[in-house]
Amino acid sequence: MKINSPFVEKVLCAFIKEELSKFHYSKGIIGLSGGLDSSVCAFLAAKALGPKNVLGLILPYRETFSEDVKDARSVARRLGIHLRLIDIAPMVDTYFSRFPTRDKVRIGNKMARERMSILYDFSAREKALILGTSNKTELLIGYGTIHGDMACAINPLGDLYKTQIRELAAYLGVPEKLLAKKPTAGLWPGQTDEGEIGLSYEEVDQILFQLVDSRQTPEAAVATGFARESVEKIVSLIRNSEFKRKMPPIAKISSRTVGHDFLYPYDRNR
């Protein structure tokens, strides 16, 4: 599972640069949470595009002076990228004042989609493409909000497990404080990814690596020493989140159909 960080940095920077230039963009935009993934993405983007071509948007709910906001600011300052802070509370509160709920997941998802909506508007406003920050762990276990934090124009981090992102972050010089932070989706105060998933990222990633990269059966993963219930949990998370990794199915009734047999690459004519 070990990565070669200098090479990974080189490839991902080349990817960001080439993909943007193909679509005639020179600027990238990133939602900065103060967490590790968006910080790593900002480091890569600043290197690939030049700091003046990167805009970090900090989109907190109310707590505009929280530790996370401070961390996001310090990353932006250190890299010299542009920065804007927009409090999403007015939009989110307006909605939930009409449809009140205590369901933390609904509220968290709504916030993630509010952030997405602002990022996309800023993408048009600033003529900048959105760089995604969903990592391989999240994509595989479906730990993300569909059309929320999973939405982006390109995703440089989607083939790196969380623990690999830590390795890359250390190499890139991401501040120690961010490396030590407990990962959180920020759905509600005090939430942590590992608390919610019920396993550490080290465990999750090693199990995923066996199942996905090494194409092992769940039985084989158990045989190498992982707890059966952990493996089964991961297997079921993967199975139940396929819809987050695909375009929605289109009912095929004609002779040639988008997604079925009208098949073109994303980079068509680029």
Place this chain on the structure above:
Amino acid sequence: MRISLAQVSPRLGDLQKNFELHRYFIQKAKKKKADLIVFPELSLTGYTLMDMVQEVGLNPAEDPLFKRLKALSREIDIILGFVEEKEPGLFYNSAAYLSKGQILHIHRKVFLPTYGMFEEGKFFAPGKNFRPFAASFGKTGLMICRDFLSFGAGYLLFVGGAEVIIIISAAPGRGFSDEGGFATSRMWELMGEALSFFSSSFVVYANRVGFEDGKAFAGGSFVYNPLGHLIAKAPAVDEQMIIADLDLEEVRSARKKWPFKRDDRPELLLQALQRIVHEDED
């Protein structure tokens, strides 16, 4: 014989832009006094074409763009990759060898990878042959990407008398390695080293770089001499043209030292193969 490998990144589905890319590197190779320039697989069209295969396919005998490419080969030999519409509606992943304004040879990719991230069998018809041909500097065999990973294909070129084996490729990189570069790059070098040594031939591998739909093409183009020594290598990821000087005399000296060619028994292998293939039939 001076050979130049253009490790480039074509634009997906844009023939005109890619023609310009070829012309630019051909001029560059001419300035370096190269006798031959090798472009990667599907250099004229890009790789991840999918349904665009039917839109960018051309018949090299009639196509006006190809006519201009042939004209460029008057002063330097050119190997390039393109989608060939050999017969109406039949599309091949092809490599053309252009020389002195003419098409000297066309190889059609035989092994079309269709698994995992690869879908070539869905869009291309498979070629059927591995036939060495006489280039101005010596007998030459062509393969395209996955062809090279079949040791049978390399063997056929060896038996056919190839002294220079040239592979054009669009191989995406996968996995990490300690040395830097992608882990899969080693696979190509391993075959390059083995085939060059055991066939006592030059092996020239021209891969592409750039990204298509997130796939990173691995670059790392190389040349091995007939004793299995690496004599030129391009970096991973970066667009670059590299030059190598091939002394065809080395084929003779390698074959004097290691008589693999002399001792080969293709007729025995043919009989054995026929037995195996017939016995194994369902």
